[in-house]
Amino acid sequence: MKLAIQTKDFSFTYPKTKEATLKGINIPIYANKVTALIGPSGCGKSTLLRSCNRIHDVYPGNSYDGEILLYDNNGEKAENILQYKKENDLINLRQRIGMIFQKPTPFPMSIKDNITYGLKLSGIKNKTELLDRTEIALKGAALWEEVKDRLNNSAMGLSGGQQQRLCIARAVALKPQVLLFDEPTSALDPISTASIEALISELKNELTVLIVTHNMQQASRISDYTGFMYLGDLVEYDVTETIFLNPKEKKTEDYITGRFG
Amino acid sequence: MLFNRFFRGLSHTSAWLVLTILFAIIIVLFHYSKSAIGDFGFFHFITNSKWIVGNDGNGGNFGGLIPILGTFLSSLIAMVFAIPIAMGIAIFLTEIAPEFLKAPVGIAVELLAAIPSIIYGMWGLFYFGPLLQSWFGGQSNSLLTAGVVLGIMVIPFMAALSRDAMNTTPSVLVESAYSMGATRYEVIKDIVFPFAKKGIIGSVILSLGRALGETMAVAFLIGGVFRFPDSLTSATISIPVLIANNFGEAGNLQLSAMFYMALILFIISFFTITIAKFYFLRKTD
Ligand SMILES: Nc1ncnc2c1ncn2[C@@H]1O[C@H](COP(=O)(O)OP(=O)(O)OP(=O)(O)O)[C@@H](O)[C@H]1O
Numbered sequence: 001m002k003l004a005i006q007t008k009d010f011s012f013t014y015p016k017t018k019e020a021t022l023k024g025i026n027i028p029i030y031a032n033k034v035t036a037l038i039g040p041s042g043c044g045k046s047t048l049l050r051s052c053n054r055i056h057d058v059y060p061g062n063s064y065d066g067e068i069l070l071y072d073n074n075g076e077k078a079e080n081i082l083q084y085k086k087e088n089d090l091i092n093l094r095q096r097i098g099m100i101f102q103k104p105t106p107f108p109m110s111i112k113d114n115i116t117y118g119l120k121l122s123g124i125k126n127k128t129e130l131l132d133r134t135e136i137a138l139k140g141a142a143l144w145e146e147v148k149d150r151l152n153n154s155a156m157g158l159s160g161g162q163q164q165r166l167c168i169a170r171a172v173a174l175k176p177q178v179l180l181f182d183e184p185t186s187a188l189d190p191i192s193t194a195s196i197e198a199l200i201s202e203l204k205n206e207l208t209v210l211i212v213t214h215n216m217q218q219a220s221r222i223s224d225y226t227g228f229m230y231l232g233d234l235v236e237y238d239v240t241e242t243i244f245l246n247p248k249e250k251k252t253e254d255y256i257t258g259r260f261g
Numbered sequence: 262m263l264f265n266r267f268f269r270g271l272s273h274t275s276a277w278l279v280l281t282i283l284f285a286i287i288i289v290l291f292h293y294s295k296s297a298i299g300d301f302g303f304f305h306f307i308t309n310s311k312w313i314v315g316n317d318g319n320g321g322n323f324g325g326l327i328p329i330l331g332t333f334l335s336s337l338i339a340m341v342f343a344i345p346i347a348m349g350i351a352i353f354l355t356e357i358a359p360e361f362l363k364a365p366v367g368i369a370v371e372l373l374a375a376i377p378s379i380i381y382g383m384w385g386l387f388y389f390g391p392l393l394q395s396w397f398g399g400q401s402n403s404l405l406t407a408g409v410v411l412g413i414m415v416i417p418f419m420a421a422l423s424r425d426a427m428n429t430t431p432s433v434l435v436e437s438a439y440s441m442g443a444t445r446y447e448v449i450k451d452i453v454f455p456f457a458k459k460g461i462i463g464s465v466i467l468s469l470g471r472a473l474g475e476t477m478a479v480a481f482l483i484g485g486v487f488r489f490p491d492s493l494t495s496a497t498i499s500i501p502v503l504i505a506n507n508f509g510e511a512g513n514l515q516l517s518a519m520f521y522m523a524l525i526l527f528i529i530s531f532f533t534i535t536i537a538k539f540y541f542l543r544k545t546d
């Protein structure tokens with residue numbers, strides 16, 4: 001199996017905090033699989049996710065330790081993304097690793113411009129190519145039929161579920177290797193949630209998914225691998241079925257069966 | 262129930278009070294400027310560059326061209342000077358400054374905004390005017406000195422309001438743009454600015470309003486002479502300064518002409534804000 005990302009003794013400390021928030025995390029993220037991160041609130045799931053595209057660097061003063069290896073498409077050559085210093089390297093990284101947030105974050109522009117924004121940033125200027133890729137991305141996010149007649153309307157007018165799919169389309173349009181999802185459905189109704197889950201399962205064919213979720217059913221439904229985190233440690237990592245049916249650690253079992261919160 | 266009605270009544274009254282005051286001001290200005298309007302008309306008044314008191318102390322030939330020009334030009338210079346700097350400060354404070362600098366610089370900006378205008382006037386008179394004169398020649402008290410000091414005066418105000426507007430950009434939106442590979446510059450240009458556009462335009466308009474009506478600082482710096490400004494560095498006069506300087510000893514017609522000037526200033530300010538409100542602010546929706 002090909003690797004997409006692998007962290008090695010990865011530690012992370014927020015500014016002005018004495019203790020590390022993440023302590024020596026070793027987790028493999030396999031290519032074209034869905035890996036879920038679960039664990040109680042505050043255990044560091046988002047912190048780990050946000051390290052993978054270095055979005056932490058938007059704010060000053062964080063410190064990283066260890067390695068996060070990002071593999072090429074063949075799963076052979078890897079680079080340690082923590083060594084990137086120049087803005088350009090970070091931009092390339094973020095175009096390879098996209099991110100979807102808990103709340104939908106459409107930009108205050110038209111539906112079409114939301115999709116073409118990232119494409120234009122990456123240097124695509126040709127109008128027909130932009131339009132084609134907009135269509136492909138919207139189809140890929142199962143949104144095309146709903147919005148094809150109002151591409152020039154503001155994205156703010158879409159429903160929450162549609163906005164979230166627009167954000168996915170926007171990220172997918174850049175053809176990233178990996179997509180990071182931070183509780184992407186926790187602000188959505190069950191029907192929109194179902195459509196996003198279906199979408200994530202389909203995205204596996206083209207890219208790698210790392211998703212944080214509080215919803216156990218969701219993790220077991222859509223993920224191939226699951227990591228259980230607790231107080232900044234990765235307690236257990238395994239095939240999703242094993243984690244849910246046959247966990248090795250007592251802590252994992254307690255959490256899964258809802259015996260602690 | 263009773264409270265409800267009480268507060269409804271109170272807020273209605275307050276709202277009407279504002280309108281009443283507005284109308285009262287217009288009526289008074291209009292009433293006192295009637296004889297000047299009758300004598301000089303509108304078009305002739307605003308194109309006439311003379312301000313000559315008659316021999317008997319009551320009559321005379323009064324025109325508004327020079328103070329109107331002085332007001333416009335000094336405010337224009339102020340805006341041209343202030344907008345880029347204020348935007349730079351606002352961007353620095355929201356997006357660029359390291360955390361430990363944000364608070365002190367922010368407080369310094371707010372302190373500067375609270376300095377009374379007469380202090381800016383004195384500083385300009387004794388230090389900045391002569392400095393500008395040594396660079397650009399001309400007079401030390403001039404359109405340029407008044408405009409630039411006006412600009413300096415409104416910078417903190419404009420910067421603080423724009424910063425507050427930019428700070429309302431949700432951080433997830435900013436992070437979203439970064440996570441699509443935007444540079445810092447692109448995030449500011451494409452996300453922060455559009456998001457804060459209304460607030461930024463509002464801050465510019467409020468600053469322009471302040472600059473148009475500012476009396477004290479300009480009175481120190483513009484020269485206060487009734488003369489056509491043939492260059493940026495020559496002395497001239499603005500509407501508020503004209504009024505403040507001559508109010509005490511003015512005869513009937515001159516007093517009326519000054520009320521006429523005040524009415525014109527009122528209309529200029531009113532229209533700046535109305536046009537901006539209805540044109541710019543609606544377009545952003
Ligand atoms: N900007 C920050 N500065 C300092 N500490 C932070 C910061 N952000 C998060 N933390 C702390 O880091 C720890 C991990 O936070 P993180 O957001 O990664 O948790 P999480 O597992 O995603 O929780 P949740 O399920 O509630 O989203 C928490 O103790 C949190 O208080």
Ligand SMILES: [Mg+2]
Binds near residue numbers: 045047182212
């Ligand atoms: Mg989180």
